[in-house]
Amino acid sequence: MTTSTRGAARVPAVLVLEDGRIFHGRAYGAVGHTFGEAVFSTGMTGYQETLTDPSYHRQVVVMTAPHVGNTGVNDEDPESARIWVAGYVVRDPARVPSNWRSQRSLDEELVKQGVVGISGIDTRALTRHLRERGAMRVGIFSGNALPDEGTMLAEVRQAAEMKGANLxxxxxxxxxxxxxxxxxxxxxxxxxxxxxxxxxxxxxxxxxxxxxxxxxxxxxxxxxxxxxxxxxxxxxxxxxxxxxxxxxxxxxxxxxxxxxxxxxxxxxxxxxxxxxxxxxxxxxxxxxxxxxxxxxxxxxxxxxxxxxxxxxxxxxxxxxxxxxxxxxxxxxxxxxxxxxxxxxxxxxxxxxxxxxxxxxxxxxxxxxxxxxxxxxxxxx
Incomplete structure (x- = not known):
């Protein structure tokens, strides 16, 4: 479930892994909640192609590059007709995109397509955790009235796993x-x-x-x-x-x-x-x-x-x-x-x-x- 709101950067957000690790940050993109498999992508560029790659269906993508959204979004680079990631995790989103091909900000595109994300967390620590523990189920929750951590963790553990998924x-x-x-x-x-x-x-x-x-x-x-x-x-x-x-x-x-x-x-x-x-x-x-x-x-x-x-x-x-x-x-x-x-x-x-x-x-x-x-x- 998502609601599209402007000024989401002021809205609190929580990322909850199925093993109980929790990260607190700010909403990025649509406000609401989402579930998927937590994975990390090591690309320094190409976030628009990553977001629109159907292979990322039902995955919450953690960007290891610290700055994301610098070049905005255009209508020429998508690899499919929509964003497929289940959720998006970034450390420092660009405040203002700057590129001659940019038509709108990445944040605006995420809101438009109802993609729930989180920013302002230590993505390096999260990546190291996933490298040590392995890819796992995750939930992102954002809004001004969030459930308690125990409830959020229970919801994450009820989500579907990637193993055995026919997608x-x-x-x-x-x-x-x-x-x-x-x-x-x-x-x-x-x-x-x-x-x-x-x-x-x-x-x-x-x-x-x-x-x-x-x-x-x-x-x-x-x-x-x-x-x-x-x-x-x-x-x-x-x-x-x-x-x-x-x-x-x-x-x-x-x-x-x-x-x-x-x-x-x-x-x-x-x-x-x-x-x-x-x-x-x-x-x-x-x-x-x-x-x-x-x-x-x-x-x-x-x-x-x-x-x-x-x-x-x-x-x-x-x-x-x-x-x-x-x-x-x-x-x-x-x-x-x-x-x-x-x-x-x-x-x-x-x-x-x-x-x-x-x-x-x-x-x-x-x-x-x-x-x-x-x-x-x-x-x-």
Whole structure:
């Protein structure tokens, strides 16, 4: 429940973690209460892209950068039609945005979309707490007449957990749509929207690909009705262990040996389709500064991440799967988490991060070229 009020910075707010840790601050954005999974994002910039990333559905995002909102908000940078985060936590919000592209303040946008946040707390202490204890349920409560702390804690502990949550259909498009190729059309791709960001089909379109974005509930017949040269599985929220329909859909694509590319949630879906398990990370990877090594080239990329689950696959051996041999192609240099998979006997690969770089570095843009090369090879 939220109420939109101006001057929220003078309204008290409380952040309550499920383990009983409490932070007192001031309201930021809409006034009311919200619940979700507390996670932290290490990006110094790109807050607008973060807020509108559907992968953050039902998550309360803690910004580790101390100053947030400096460049305001515009209508060009969102990655989807709305803000998806369940709540927002910042230390020092900008008093006045300053950027030639700014159209309004971040605070105004949060109020407009009913997003409850909190400011003025020690986000460094909160981040360290989440690193030590792990991501957990959280509630933000703001208003001039708040419940007692025991009541707030009880409400937090009654909120839904992220483990076991099936969320991709909640953020997916309801109707299929087409992003036309820029210039000469070279290929057609069916993109399964599990929480896709707007920049992803745009970068494919810039490579001459006509992208048919399909709902998460699409059937195999609907995928092949567009006569695709390749199939793409997007990022998205939730626990991959619940994503039985996307796994079955991907298995059908693998059986037909159509060139396949998956990112983030799509990487976890490929892992499951190949017979690997998935597991929940202690606090996940979120931000635009995560170092990943591409084992196929030895190069290290600085990459953009947003995932709380990972694939449980052996790092140092080739695995036999129902679709041929598979190997781990990318690995996180911070903690050795699997960051990519590829099949050796047919054209399919995936990565655990966001190569569309919105926001983030452009080190991984080559992956869209690699997908194009797979489709060229299959056509030849």
């Amino acid at each position: 991709s259909a909640e953020v997916s498009t309801e109707e299929a749509y087409v992003v036309p190729a820029v210039g000469t059309k070279k290929f057609t791709v069916a993109a399964i929207d599990l929480g896709i960001k707007g920049m992803t089909p745009q970068l494919m379109a810039e490579r001459g690909i006509e992208v048919h974005v399909l709902p998460a509930t699409a059937t195999l017949d609907e995928v092949y009705a567009v006569n695709p040269d390749g199939v793409f599985f997007s990022n998205g929220p939730g626990d991959p262990a619940t994503a039985d329909h996307p796994v079955g859909l991907m298995s059908g694509v693998l059986e037909r040996k159509t060139p396949l590319f998956g990112i983030c949630f799509g990487n976890q879906i490929l892992g499951r389709a190949l017979g690997f398990g998935t597991f929940k990370l202690k606090y996940g990877h979120r931000g635009i500064n995560q170092p990943v090594q591409d084992r196929t080239t030895g190069k290290v990329e600085v990459t953009a991440h947003n995932h709380g689950f990972a694939v449980d696959a052996p790092l140092d051996k080739v695995s036999e799967t129902p679709y041929g041999r598979a190997e781990v192609s990318h690995v996180c240099l911070n903690d050795n988490v699997v960051e990519g998979l590829r099949l050796l006997d047919q054209p399919a690969f995936s990565v655990q991060y966001h190569p569309e770089a919105a926001a983030g570095p452009h080190d991984a843009a080559y992956l869209f070229d690699r997908f194009t090369q797979l489709m060229e090879g299959q056509r030849a």
